[in-house]
Amino acid sequence: MPRFGFPVRNVRSSDRAAVPVVPPPSANSVAQVLDALRQAAELATQLDAEVRRQSQTLESLQARIASQERIAAVSTADVRVITRLVASAIDVRHNRLRRVSRRDQLLFFALGVLASIPVQLLVDWLT
Incomplete structure (x- = not known):
């Protein structure tokens, strides 16, 4: 049994998976990333406004439902x-x-x- 309680294996450099080499970013790709981030920020702002509008509509509808339920509660x-x-x-x-x-x-x-x-x-x- 090995000293550490688990089998130790020698890993050779030829056994390792090949790691893809990432090329350094160019100015063109950085501009594309920044443009994509700007579009994502605009979309997030639009989605936030839409969620707020729908939230207000939901609150209004819930108030109307509560009012109608009180009216319908006549025994x-x-x-x-x-x-x-x-x-x-x-x-x-x-x-x-x-x-x-x-x-x-x-x-x-x-x-x-x-x-x-x-x-x-x-x-x-x-x-």
Whole structure:
């Protein structure tokens, strides 16, 4: 067994994988990289603005949803109470209109009777 508790192997230079040689950067490639970085920065700014706009829209929609949920939270008991109140208000208005209509009909009948008497007397006097 080896001294260190693990096998040690000699690695020869011919066994190593070939490392690609990177050419030194030229002014043209540096300009291309800088241009790509500028475009990436512009894109990041546009994306940030879009995310902020969508975030504001989302917050607005969430507020509207909360409002609509509060409106929709009316229980069935509340619906029954509201329905009874509306029905009683309609009945009260209907009864009042019925009384006014009856009163108007009686008034016109009485006026017709009262107007026919003098007309009959006038016709009798003229004939």
